Amino acid sequence: MNEFYVTNRDVIKNLAINTGTSAVPVFTNLCTASELTLNQDFSTKDWYVFCDAIQRSIITGVAMSVEGTIKLDINNKAIEKILGDIHTLIASGTISQFNNILARFDLLTKVEGGVLEYTTYQVNTKLTLDSLGGSAEDEGSFDFTMTINGTGEEVSA
Amino acid sequence: MEEILIKNLVLIDYLKGIYPDFKVKAEFSTNNDEKVIVVQEQPGNQVVFFGDIEPLFNYYEIVIYGLSIQEMKNTATSISSLKGKHIIHEYGKDKEKWQIIFKQYSNPQAIEYMDIRRVGYSMIFQCIVNRVA
Numbered sequence: 001m002n003e004f005y006v007t008n009r010d011v012i013k014n015l016a017i018n019t020g021t022s023a024v025p026v027f028t029n030l031c032t033a034s035e036l037t038l039n040q041d042f043s044t045k046d047w048y049v050f051c052d053a054i055q056r057s058i059i060t061g062v063a064m065s066v067e068g069t070i071k072l073d074i075n076n077k078a079i080e081k082i083l084g085d086i087h088t089l090i091a092s093g094t095i096s097q098f099n100n101i102l103a104r105f106d107l108l109t110k111v112e113g114g115v116l117e118y119t120t121y122q123v124n125t126k127l128t129l130d131s132l133g134g135s136a137e138d139e140g141s142f143d144f145t146m147t148i149n150g151t152g153e154e155v156s157a
Numbered sequence: 158m159e160e161i162l163i164k165n166l167v168l169i170d171y172l173k174g175i176y177p178d179f180k181v182k183a184e185f186s187t188n189n190d191e192k193v194i195v196v197q198e199q200p201g202n203q204v205v206f207f208g209d210i211e212p213l214f215n216y217y218e219i220v221i222y223g224l225s226i227q228e229m230k231n232t233a234t235s236i237s238s239l240k241g242k243h244i245i246h247e248y249g250k251d252k253e254k255w256q257i258i259f260k261q262y263s264n265p266q267a268i269e270y271m272d273i274r275r276v277g278y279s280m281i282f283q284c285i286v287n288r289v290a
Contacts, residue, residue, distance in 0.1 A: 003210060004289045007243050007258055114245045114254045114290055 004111050011108050012036050013118060015066065018102035019077045027104050028078035034141070036068040038107070064148040066105065066125070072140035082129070082144070101127045103146055104155065123152035160211055161198055164286040167255045168217060169196050171246045176232070185222060193222045194232075199281060214260060214285045221278045226267060229278040236280070237262045245289070258285035 015033055020026030041063040047056050073079055085097045103125045106118035125146035132142040165183060172194060173181045181194045197218050204213040219236060221229045239259040246255050260283040268277040 002289050003287055005213070005256065005258060005285050005287055007241065009241065010243055111289075114256075 006108065006116065008036070010116055012038055012066075013106040013108075014120075015068070015105045016103065017078045017081065019081050022100075022102070025102055027102075028076065028081075030070055030078050031076060032071040032073045032079070033068045034071055036066065038105075039065045039067055041065070066103065066146040066148070067144070069141055069143050072142070082127070082142075085127075086129070086132070098127045100149070101125050101146065120155040121152040122155050124149045161215070163288075164215060165196060165198050165217070167246065167248045167286055168257060168284060170248055171244065171257055172196065172219075172236075179221070179232070185220070190222065191224060195220045195222065201281075201283075211287075214258075214283055217282050217284055219280050219282055220268070223276065226276045226278070229276060230267070233265050233278040233280055236282070237265065239282075253288060254290040256285065256287050256289050260284060 014029055015036060016027035016029045018025040019028040042059050043061045043063070044057050045060045048054075049056065070079060074083075088094060088097055101124075102122065104120060104122050106120050109117045109119045111117065123146075125148055128145045128147070130143040130145075133140065169181050169183065176194060179192045179194045180190060181196065183195065183197060185193055185195050195218075197220075199216040199218045201216040203215070206212070221232050221236075223229045223232075240262050242257075242259050244257045244259075246257055247253065248255050262283075263281050265278065265280040268279050
């Protein structure tokens with residue numbers, strides 16, 4: 001069996017958010033994501049028994065999130081929407097626009113005959129943002145975390 | 158050792174396809190070579206596995222020889238744009254499938270060879286070259 005390496009660009013692809021309505025979703029790719037990770041934050045319950053001092057542990061749950069950095073491409077509808085959500089927050093003080101953001105991404109499944117195969121997932125997320133702006137000479141960017149709410153659904157191509 | 162030689166040849170074969178105006182090979186000949194891209198594996202820090210397999214990536218010194226520094230510089234810039242690309246390349250008469258992942262590119266610089274009256278452009282490319290099928 002030969003090894004088949006991949007780049008991080010090959011692991012998660014086509015991260016997109018809904019820029020349409022909830023009834024008629026339109027997915028726009030966040031193309032200028034320069035860093036992307038799919039995090040699994042496992043919660044565990046630990047205990048010890050009386051006869052030794054070695055820890056026992058079980059997993060009790062997991063919080064999953066997509067985390068990354070996006071360079072501001074103001075011509076991109078998805079990025080424009082996220083900025084728009086911040087404008088709404090400032091102007092009206094509402095935060096509901098950050099809940100239930102429908103996101104889509106392709107996750108690497110396997111390789112078949114030298115071709116990488118993916119599974120597309122659609123998930124409900126809550127979006128949190130950080131560090132919009134920074135050093136004057138740097139390109140505009142922000143960090144984001146999309147925490148996945150509940151299970152996602154597989155989207156057939 | 159054998160594996161490193163083949164990896165070098167695979168990378169040469171791939172670059173030949175993109176730069177048909179150049180001779181792409183492992184060594185420079187002072188006799189009649191004018192426009193040449195020389196690809197040679199170089200030592201460097203590597204990621205080594207616990208499994209008994211080849212290290213993850215290699216460093217390749219790519220030197221472009223020619224008559225115009227402008228053309229060499231442009232070709233070097235064009236080669237640098239391969240950064241981040243993942244290519245599946247068919248090699249040899251058996252059409253073996255190889256993957257080439259271009260990682261980081263460093264140290265591009267002009268070089269002058271007074272004795273052979275050539276100018277060149279030298280760079281180091283970190284690449285994963287690996288047989289996949």
